[in-house]
Amino acid sequence: MKIASFNINGIKARIQALTDWLDEAAPDVVLLQEIKSVDDGFPREPFEDRGYNVETHGQKGFNGVAILSKLPLEDVRRGLPCDDGDEQARWIEATVVGQRALRICGLYLPNGNPVEIDDAGQPVAGGKYAYKLAWMERLRQRAADLMAAEEPALMAGDYNIIPQEEDAARPDAWRDDALFRPESRAAFRRIVNLGYTEAFRARIQGPGHYSFWDYQAGAWNRNDGIRIDHVLLTPQAADLLTDCRIDAEIRGREKPSDHVPVWVELDV
DNA sequence: ATGACGGATTCTATCCGA
Numbered sequence: 001m002k003i004a005s006f007n008i009n010g011i012k013a014r015i016q017a018l019t020d021w022l023d024e025a026a027p028d029v030v031l032l033q034e035i036k037s038v039d040d041g042f043p044r045e046p047f048e049d050r051g052y053n054v055e056t057h058g059q060k061g062f063n064g065v066a067i068l069s070k071l072p073l074e075d076v077r078r079g080l081p082c083d084d085g086d087e088q089a090r091w092i093e094a095t096v097v098g099q100r101a102l103r104i105c106g107l108y109l110p111n112g113n114p115v116e117i118d119d120a121g122q123p124v125a126g127g128k129y130a131y132k133l134a135w136m137e138r139l140r141q142r143a144a145d146l147m148a149a150e151e152p153a154l155m156a157g158d159y160n161i162i163p164q165e166e167d168a169a170r171p172d173a174w175r176d177d178a179l180f181r182p183e184s185r186a187a188f189r190r191i192v193n194l195g196y197t198e199a200f201r202a203r204i205q206g207p208g209h210y211s212f213w214d215y216q217a218g219a220w221n222r223n224d225g226i227r228i229d230h231v232l233l234t235p236q237a238a239d240l241l242t243d244c245r246i247d248a249e250i251r252g253r254e255k256p257s258d259h260v261p262v263w264v265e266l267d268v
Numbered sequence: 269a270t271g272a273c274g275g276a277t278t279c280t281a282t283c284c285g286a
Contacts, residue, residue, distance in 0.1 A: 009285085010275050034285085036276060061276055062284065111286060114270090160286075179286065214286065215273035226286080258274080258286080 001071075001098060002026070004263035005106065005156035005229055007033040007212075011042060011066075014257055019046050021250055027263060028070050029096055031106030033158045035064035042066065059089040065106045065157070072097045080138045081145075090135070100268050102237070103146065107157035110135050112178030129178055132160070136187040143191050143232070152237040152268065155196075158259065159230045161188045163198070166207040167227035179228060197238035199231040199264045200246070211246055212259045220251050229262045240266040 004027040008014040011032070022030070030052075035042060039056045047054050051070050057078040058064035067073060073094040080091045093105040112132030116124035123130035139155075146153045162180045165171040174180035192198055200209070210225025219225065233241060243265035251260050 013275060034275095061278095111284085113286070174286090177286075212286070216286095217272055219273095228286080255274095 001028045001096070001102070001266050001268050002263055003029040003031070003104065003154065003156065003231075003266065004261045005031045005033070005158070005231060006261040007108070007158040007229060007257060007259035009034050009036070009257040009259065011035040011037050013255070015043060015046055017250070017253060017255055017257065019050070020253075021247070021261065022047075022050060022068075025247060025261070025263070029104060030068040030261075031092075031104065031156050032066040032068065033064075033106065033108035035066050036062060037064055055092065055094060057089045057092040059087070062088075063108055064089045065092045065108050067092055067094055067104065067106055069094075069096055080135075080142055082138060082141070086135075098268060100152065102266070102268060103149075103151060103153035105142075105146070105153070105155040107139065107155060107159070109139070109158060109160045111160050112184065115176065115178050115181060123183070132178055133183060133187055136184075136191070140187070140191050140194070143194055143196065147194050147196070147234055150236060151234065152240060152266070153234045154231055154237050154264070156231040156262075156264075158228060159188065160228055161185065161230070162226050162228055163188060163230075167210070169210065169224045169226070174226065179226065192232065195235055196232040197235070197241070199233055199238075199241060199244040200227070200262065202238065202241060203244045209246060210248065211262055213251055215258050229259055231262060231264050233264070237266060240268050242267050
């Protein structure tokens, strides 16, 4: 089963690029981020015509996540638990019903910029950086519950985290950014250290592998990228991992997203 | 260099992203 994550930066603007990629890559499941659409405005037909079931968790203008699946989806849940009235649509999960049940979670982790830190080094309450770190703590709690279930499950999406220096072409340019700050990377490690396998690094080592290139300043042509889209696997899912790739080349096509898909193949 | 580029809504301006 081929499962992909793709931050498409606006579903309505990406119909052609997304359907072209779907026809070539033929993923069984796609976790989409930044659909930038309300549920009723999501263009379902191009995907249903290709045999995908569609589940969305959208909001007006920004954010929004969705699942496309050729297999049936059950027990769809929207939003992280204990979200305390979080209005931002950043989490959707469901069970893919195949020969073996697989729990899949799609996430769009907050960017967190600008970084606001007080004199004691604490994130300023109400700021975007504090929101990012609080969201990551809620994610950690959900990740711990998933781990405790001891079943095949994955959490994939735009984590807005550069895990290591090798995951940025110019790490020094990101040193004080919310994507690379020590607090952000530590929060990411607290999740991975619950026992998750970061699929890409389980398969491929070394620098030069990116999933995002800014639209500005010719970042793609200079390969000035960062790797911020990740797939985390429970041990029971990691046992099934046979491949993980980043489809970087589609960044050079017409009207691309600024992110590219990352996908895993699971022997299920 | 509080810039650029691109998508969306508030739409010939502004907000947001990374």
